[in-house]
Amino acid sequence: MSSPHDGVPLPQRYWAILVIALGVSMAVLDGAIANVALPTIARDLNASPASSIWVVNAYQLAITVSLLAFSSLGDIIGYKRIYQWGLAVFTLTSVGCALSDSLTTLTIARILQGFGAAAIMSVNTALIRVIYPKAQLGRGMGFNSLLVALSSAAGPTIAAAILSLTSWQWLFAINLPIGLVAWLVALRALPANPHKVSHRFDIRSALLNALTFGLLIFSVDGFGHGESPLLVGGMLMVSLAVGYVFVRRQLSLAAPLLPVDLLRIPLFGLSVGTSICSFTAQMLALVSLPFYLQSLGYGPAQIGLLMTPWPLVIMAVAPLSGRLVEKYSPGLLGAVGLALFAAGLLSLALLPAQPSYLDIVWRMALCGVGFGFFQSPNNFAMLSSAPPHRSGGASGMLGTARLLGQTTGASLVALLFTLFPHHGTHTGLIVGAAFALSAAGVSCLRMTNGAGRVAAGH
Known part of the structure; x- marks a missing residue:
């Protein structure tokens, strides 16, 4: 028998999944399409290539x-409300992007x-944890990973198609009808939080x-791009000092903004470590590979096609691994997947x-x-190991683990290109493999920290 909060009933569940699909696809696509459009945007707005990168970095x-901060607010005022606000702000500011006349x-x-x-x-x-019944949470995570991979793979193709037909402004304007539909459906389809919390939002944190x-x-970005060591060191020291105060404050709170208390749960903490290492490896590869293939004599269109099998295979594997995690340990699936990733x-x-x-x-x-074999099980392990009322955190x-890994990977590529001007791409791939193997090792540790029990305990 299902519990009263064990998933959203049909057909509401299908509409809720549609809202999640539209929102995530837009957010991921807008990160991917802007990269492709940067040269065109820089030319139209009379901006230098270096300054135009802020179109990506600012986002x-x-x-x-x-x-x-939004995760904490979701626990307090409701995931549905935060998601709706996010859709509204994203859609309206997409119109602002389309109407912009300067950098x-x-x-x-x-x-x-x-x-x-x-x-x-x-x-x-x-929201996925609330929408899907507990027994189907793994496949929900797999479907979400599929959406992210599909959006990442389609981003460059969609951007190229739009730019070949019209101006770059339409890259952003296209979000208006999609965002409006998602927002309207969200009003009726998204569920309320099944668990109430009483703490207030911590503005200082x-x-x-x-x-x-x-x-x-x-x-980290300045270090990778060869900025002044004094400036980079100063920012890093201030960051560490503020971070120390931040973490000390979180340790004293019952429901901290940065869920340091959740890191004490072995499965959760190890999954965070696995995520950071694996996304560092991913970004090391994805930034290095275009330059590597260019050095082998391939043009931009060929490079795009040659890199397409990576996200296409993720699209096929992610739903499968999402189903397998309902039967097998996410630590085992993650370790096998990351070992294959390192070999690749x-x-x-x-x-x-x-x-x-x-x-x-x-x-x-x-x-x-x-x-693909790593991502869905890792997300499942991280989310299912946290108490239900802390799902937002x-x-x-x-x-945050994904973004921290990606930022670290991109900055390491810039550093390696500076240190090894003739072998930077090879070095980037080798260092990426080392990070992937490290992530596989961390994932193995989860096999002795309750991962199997979480996967089977439905």
Whole structure:
């Protein structure tokens, strides 16, 4: 028998899944399409290539500094309300992006759009936990991973198609009808929180969190791009000092913004570590590979096609691993997947001097198989190991771990390119494989920390 809060009844569940699908797809797509459009945007707005990167960075930074705050608010005032606000802000600021006539106005609009995306992402997995029955939570996570992979894979293609037909403004304007439909359906379909909490929102912790992660990202990014050591070191020291005060404050709270108390749960803490290492490996590879393939003589269109097997295979594997985690330990599935991922990265680093298309494609596919087997079980382990009334905090920690790993990976690539100007791409893939193997090792530890019991305990 299902409990009163064991999932949302049909057909409401299908409508709720549709809302989640539309929101997540928009948030992920807008991160991917902006990268492709940067040269066009820079030219139209008379901006330098270096300054135009803020169109991407501003969006990511806004998400990173506000994700945990929105997660906490979700626990307090409801995941549904935060998700609806996120959809509204994201949709309206997308119109602002489309109407921007300078780099400054576009950057401001992207910052606000990033806050909307953060609200969507912060409670996304918490809502999945409420929407799906406990016995189907694994496949819900698998479907969500499928959506993220599909959106990431389709982003460059959609951007190229729109830019070939019309102006870059339509990349953002297209969010208006999609966001409006999602918001209207959300009013009726999304469920309320099954668990009530009594604590208040901690504004001081939210400010300390924004300062800690904001300065940390700026310092890591500056280190990777060769900024002044004095400036980078200063930002890092201030970030560590503020972070110390932030963590000390969280340890004294019953329901902290940064869920440090959840990190004491072995399965949760190990899953966070696995996530950070694996997403660092992923970004090391995804940033290095285009330059690597370019050095082998491939053009932009060929590079895009050759990298497509990676997300395509994730799309096939993620739902499968989401079902397998209902029967097998997420620690085991994650370890196997990350070992395959590491093998794929090493095989790419050892490509022959004149590889055929097949040589590259099967290696990309192997990376996709490995990453797809890791992602859904890891998300499942992290969310299911947290108490139900802390689902918002767990959801925010999941997103923060991913963003921290991706930021670290991108900055490490820039550093490796500086240290090894002739072998930076090879080195990036090898270092990525090392991070993937480290993540596999951490995942193995979960097999002795209750992961099997969580997976089977439905």
